[in-house]
Amino acid sequence: MSDQAIIRIAREIRQIQQGHDLSLAVACDESDIRKIKALIVGPPNTPYEFGFFEFTIKFPEGEEWVCHSLWPCTYFLGDYPASPPKVTARTTNSGRCRFNPNIYAGGKVCLTWPGQKGEEWSSAQGLESVLISIQSLMSTNPYENEPGYENRDSALDRKAMANYIDKIKHETLRIAVIQPLEDALGIKTRNARAPSPTDDGKEADDSECPEEKVRETMESFDDLRKRRFLWYYESYIHTIEVESKKVKVNEQFKNMSFEGPSNEMAGSFKYPQLKERLGVIKDEIINETKRWAIEGLAAQQQEVRIADNLHLQYKQIVEDFKERKDFTVDLSLVDESPFVWLMTYFGRPMTNLGGGVFKIKIHLSTKFPDEQPRVFVETPIFHHRVSKDGVLCYFTDRPGELRYHIDAIVQTLEEESPPFDPRTTVNLEASTLFWGTPEDRKKYNRALRRSVENSTESQEM
Known part of the structure; x- marks a missing residue:
C-alpha cells in the first residue's frame, strides 16, 4: 500500500474518533x-x-507496478482510495441472521459500488x-432496500x-444488544443461547463467526x-413493553420473500426472556462499577501509576476551582480513593437549577481512560439527560x-436549549415534555423545579 493511502486512512480514522457523531466508532489494528x-x-x-x-x-x-522509464516510478494499481474497502458484517449471530436485505447472514454488505452508472465507488x-452508507440501510422501513419494493403496494x-x-x-x-454485553460481562443465563428452529443445536457465539476474525490487539468496544x-436501558424496556403486546410468546417469525x-x-418472539436478560446485564454493569473502587484500592496499595495520576488530576482541578473562585462545584474523594469522586453541584442563580444542590458520583476504572467514567446523579432530578436510575448522559x-x-457534566445539566438529539434522551418522560408543545415544556420546567426544591430539603435532613 502506498504511503499516501496509509496517511489518508490514518487521517480518516482520527477524524471519526475525534468527531461528534455518537453513532460511529472505529478502531484499527496497530500492526x-x-x-x-x-x-x-x-x-x-x-x-x-x-x-x-x-x-x-x-x-x-x-498491486505494485514499477515503471522502468527514464524516470523510474512506482504505482499501486487498485490502491485505496481508487478502490473501495471490503466491508463485512460481524453482528450476524454466527452467520445465522440476515439483518437487512443488503446485510447478509454470511457477512456480505451490499453497498452497490460496482453497480449501475452513478452508483460506482468514487x-x-x-x-x-x-x-454512513451502511447506516442508511438501517432505515425506518428496511424492506424498501429489497429490489422491486417500489412496485409493491398491496x-x-x-x-x-x-x-x-x-x-x-x-x-x-437479542443479538445486537444482549449477546455482546453478556459475552463482555461473562454472563451465562438460562437459555441465553437457545437455538432458533433452523439451528443445528450448536450454541450461537459470535467468537465462532465464519467471517475474518479481528486481531485481539484491536481496541474493544465493550466499554x-x-x-x-445504561443510557438506553429505559428505551430497550420501552420497546419490549410496546412490541410484546403485538405478538405471542414463542410465536414464530414470518419469512420474507427474499430470505432463504x-x-x-x-x-421466535421471546420478549419476557429478553427483559429478564436486560435486567441481569444492568445489575452486572452496576456491580462492575462498584468493583472499580475495590480494584482502585488495590492499585493504590500497589502504587500503580494510574492511582497517582488520578490523584494528581483531582488536586489540580480543586486548585483550579479555587483560583477561578468557581463555587458551582465542590469535589471530594470518597474514602480518600481517587477512583470514586463525589461532586456536589450548586445550581447557578437565575437558572432552572438555581438553588439546587445535587450529589453526583463519578466512578473511575483502573483502566482509565480506556474505560470511561460512569457518572450517577444520586440526588433525584427530573432531567432529559438523567435517566430514572440517575445515569447521566x-x-x-x-x-x-x-x-x-x-x-461537560456541568454544561450538560445547565444547557437550557440543546439541539434535539434522540441519542442523548435517556429519560423518555422528561424528553417527551422537553421537546413537546409549549405547554409540555412548562410541565417539564415545573417538574425540574420541584426536584430542585426537593434537593435542598434532602440536604437538610
Whole structure:
C-alpha cells in the first residue's frame, strides 16, 4: 500500500474518533492500519434503534507496478482510495441472521459500488461515508432496500413489511444488544443461547463467526457498549413493553420473500426472556462499577501509576476551582480513593437549577481512560439527560482529562436549549415534555423545579 493511502486512512480514522457523531466508532489494528473494526449504533426511531452493530473493514493493498522509464516510478494499481474497502458484517449471530436485505447472514454488505452508472465507488468517498452508507440501510422501513419494493403496494405486501420490522426489533435487542454485553460481562443465563428452529443445536457465539476474525490487539468496544446500555436501558424496556403486546410468546417469525436457507432471520418472539436478560446485564454493569473502587484500592496499595495520576488530576482541578473562585462545584474523594469522586453541584442563580444542590458520583476504572467514567446523579432530578436510575448522559471532546469531564457534566445539566438529539434522551418522560408543545415544556420546567426544591430539603435532613 502506498504511503499516501496509509496517511489518508490514518487521517480518516482520527477524524471519526475525534468527531461528534455518537453513532460511529472505529478502531484499527496497530500492526496493520488497513484492518479496521467499526461499530454503528442503530439509528433512533428505526427497528435497529440503539443496537450495537459491528463490522470489519479491510482496505485494498493494491498491486505494485514499477515503471522502468527514464524516470523510474512506482504505482499501486487498485490502491485505496481508487478502490473501495471490503466491508463485512460481524453482528450476524454466527452467520445465522440476515439483518437487512443488503446485510447478509454470511457477512456480505451490499453497498452497490460496482453497480449501475452513478452508483460506482468514487475516490472522493472515504471511511466515514462508507459507515454512513451502511447506516442508511438501517432505515425506518428496511424492506424498501429489497429490489422491486417500489412496485409493491398491496395489503399483503404491507403486512409483510410490518412482520419484517417486528422481527428486526426483537433480534436487534437479542443479538445486537444482549449477546455482546453478556459475552463482555461473562454472563451465562438460562437459555441465553437457545437455538432458533433452523439451528443445528450448536450454541450461537459470535467468537465462532465464519467471517475474518479481528486481531485481539484491536481496541474493544465493550466499554462503549456498557456506557450506552445504561443510557438506553429505559428505551430497550420501552420497546419490549410496546412490541410484546403485538405478538405471542414463542410465536414464530414470518419469512420474507427474499430470505432463504442460511440467509434469513429465523426464530421466535421471546420478549419476557429478553427483559429478564436486560435486567441481569444492568445489575452486572452496576456491580462492575462498584468493583472499580475495590480494584482502585488495590492499585493504590500497589502504587500503580494510574492511582497517582488520578490523584494528581483531582488536586489540580480543586486548585483550579479555587483560583477561578468557581463555587458551582465542590469535589471530594470518597474514602480518600481517587477512583470514586463525589461532586456536589450548586445550581447557578437565575437558572432552572438555581438553588439546587445535587450529589453526583463519578466512578473511575483502573483502566482509565480506556474505560470511561460512569457518572450517577444520586440526588433525584427530573432531567432529559438523567435517566430514572440517575445515569447521566454526557460526552466530552477530551476523554483523557478529568477536568473536561467535570466541565461537560456541568454544561450538560445547565444547557437550557440543546439541539434535539434522540441519542442523548435517556429519560423518555422528561424528553417527551422537553421537546413537546409549549405547554409540555412548562410541565417539564415545573417538574425540574420541584426536584430542585426537593434537593435542598434532602440536604437538610
